[in-house]
Amino acid sequence: GGGAVRLTLEEENSLHGDLIQQDFMDTYNNLTLKTLMGMEWVSKHCPNASYVVKADSDVFLNLNYLVAQRLSVINMEDCFVGICMHALGIGLTDSPWGMFNMYRLEYNACRFSRLVMVHHYQPDELLNI
Known part of the structure; x- marks a missing residue:
């Protein structure tokens, strides 16, 4: 009761x-x-x-295994994420071409609506975009 x-x-x-x-x-x-x-x-x-x-x-949780896993932290964040993914057995896949831009593009509303990421803008530029 x-x-x-x-x-x-x-x-x-x-x-x-x-x-x-x-x-x-x-x-x-x-x-x-x-x-x-x-x-x-x-x-x-x-x-x-x-x-x-x-x-x-109702979940089995192996805490001993979870907390024994350690990776040395490095200061290159993108490399560290890759190391973590490798340690977890997660493979890398190529992104669709042109949707993630590591270079600056001149803003165009139609073009940017079909992009995931464009890099290298100042804070005031991002507010305008």
Whole structure:
């Protein structure tokens, strides 16, 4: 019954102090609210956390394997992302030609509407674009 669940929750909270409550029903349709509540709690109470894991109660999570994985950080961000992808076994694919531009283009509304990224603009130029 509900009384046994309440006693179990009170015991959990008194032993570990790890229960968080808000004013909504814990249903599938409220899962987004539940996740946002958790993210808000983490940002407030764990600002220096290296990472946070959210998992359902029916998920196997191998924390020992998750936290044994370490890569040396390097200051070249794009190279580091590539190293991380390699370590995770994620392959690289070529992007569609011309949709990611690493060089500056003169702005044209029609042309830019079909591009994903164009590089090398000043902040005021980006606001105009």
